Amino acid sequence: MPRREVLLRFMESCEDGRHLASLHSLLLKTGVAHDRHYATKLTTYYAKSASVESARKLFDELPQRSVYLWNSVLGSYCRDRQYEQTLRLFKQMVSNGKSAEGKPDNYTVPVALKACAGLRVLEYGEMVHGYVKKSGEVDMDMFVGSALIDLYSKCGQMGSALKVFREFPSPDVVMCTSMITGLEHNGSPVEALQLFTQMAKTGGFVADPVSLITAISACTQLLYLKVGSSVHGFMYRMGFDANLSLLNSVLNLYAKTGSIRLAMNLFRKMPRTDVISWSSIIACYVCKGATNEALDLFNEMIEKGYKPNEVSVVGALQACAAGCNLEEGKKIHALASEKKIELNVSVSTAIVDMYMKCSSPDEAFDLFLRMPNKDVVAWVTLLSGCAENGMAYESMDVFRNMLASEIIPDAVAIVKILAACSELGILQQAICLHGYLIISGFGDNMYVGATLLELYSKCGSLDNAIKVFNGMCEKDVVIWSSMIAGYGIHGQGKEALRLFYQMTRNSSVQPNNVTFLSLLSACSHSGLIEEGIEMFNKMVHKYHLKPDSEHYSIVVDLLGRIGQLDKAIDVIEMMPTLAGSHVWGALLGACRIHDDIEMGELAARHLLHLDPDHAGYYVLLSNIYAMYGKWDDMSKVRSLIKEKKLKKAFGQSVIEVKNKTHTFVVDDRAHQDSWKIFELLRNLEMRMTEEAYVPNVEVQLNGTEEFC
């Protein structure tokens, strides 16, 4: 056999990428490595087998390169996600093309567009689009069209994406899927699903596994369990029931909709699973608060030999954070270090969050400082964590440092920052932040507006809350409810009611359970008893809403205050679910006011059964006995408190003086000026005695310090 033929045959056998290095040295030895024919073939083989650097080296040495060869190398860079290299070589191709070598063709353009999409460089992508229109060398085929749709979608230009899509009267399944994915990723899952249905009904569109994944993904975003399940059924009819990615997307639908049984059922029946399947099922358990089960699954996954990656580690860390499981959290942190993914931005953020939720801010700071890339999410995790751990100053320092690092907050960040201020009760910070929000254009965001409104209410500035409310151009039910709650907190029940009527009469917004909770609590705080009861009846009979335990407890409280204890107990008995401790607590309070010892005992018995370790209920019961001189019963309850070693959680008072917040608990001597404060208190006491002030005995009876 002639030498050339032997070589060629050997080359064919190397097409799959094996033995490329041996082939290369063989070509060098036989002296044909620079022969155009062999070198071209070897370059394409290298390009195909993901050895892009070797391909490029040969490519650069070749005196003449076909368009096919250019495309091979470009494609290789692109598959390796080396988008910048792809574009650099593409630019070279365009400029070379003017002189001698091949110009970009229909195979080149989609590769270049994909690189633009990967880098989100819209302008350059538009130039490529312009090149397609002008050059005449490139047809606008489905491949070019799909790549353009993908580029515009990834850059958030849905108008341009749709314009390209409409240029094709009969788009194929891939092009439709590109369009559907684009809609779904740009906040239009409903339109995505509509396009899917329309294409499946009318077009020559035969759904394939990938298109089904996008449809299920849209259902997941919309929490459309039923529609998604019907796709699941369709999938079986089409014979795609062994497709792992497709099953994973269905599993994720079940997980995200909280259908834990459906999810677990599918998961255990799947013929094959991968780390994605495990991540979804773990996330499902975390979401349901079953954190131990989630960690068990994570460990089971590792035992079965699946390699945990960033996503599954993040899921396990969330389980530790939600379950305040520091011990397991530390283990997973160690695992992340071992797997060299500790400094991946989402992993380290999840670790910071875990430490913060497990009350270990030092460890959280330690990692945060080591993070090489901190995005807005990482900063906000640290900030919220500080607030949750009672580190007021630190959280605001973090915010300032974040802005100094030129991190631009997103809407979620703003909401979290405002919530942190709100929790801390720092009004001055709120006002500064509000100014910042107006400048940065977040003022019109409804989530931000609702949080800001709530912040002002909680910090005691009703006027500012009203200003925010009036300034919102669009008001959803959350905004209305927050304003109603704001009036309620400030004891302006009548205003709360007026606002409720304004909402139901002048806007199309429908009240929900939260609206009524705000309204009922506003009535309760302002002593608007009849009105409160009327509103509860409206909630049930006019708006057909199902009250939950918190609504019932307010109604019981309202009825109790006007002495209608029988009606209150009727309400409790009519409740569709068993009354919780809030409800019985409200009744017990009413019994104390209206001297009903029998019903009081009944309520107290329920409470002690529901929450046997709550010191406050024992105290209330003992107070009732004390009021009726039932000293034996009283001392029994008191010794029970001692026996159980129960302590009532101390209430905290927060006061803001000159931009600084000061927190106090009962008998707190920790403050730096505490001697001055106590001196003032002593002086006040003396003046009160001089002016013959008699303290309220009932208040003393309510105190728990005496027993604890």
Next chain:
DNA sequence: GTAAGTGTTC
């Protein structure tokens, strides 16, 4: 020879 898809952090 080329285009579409599934799981993650506040």
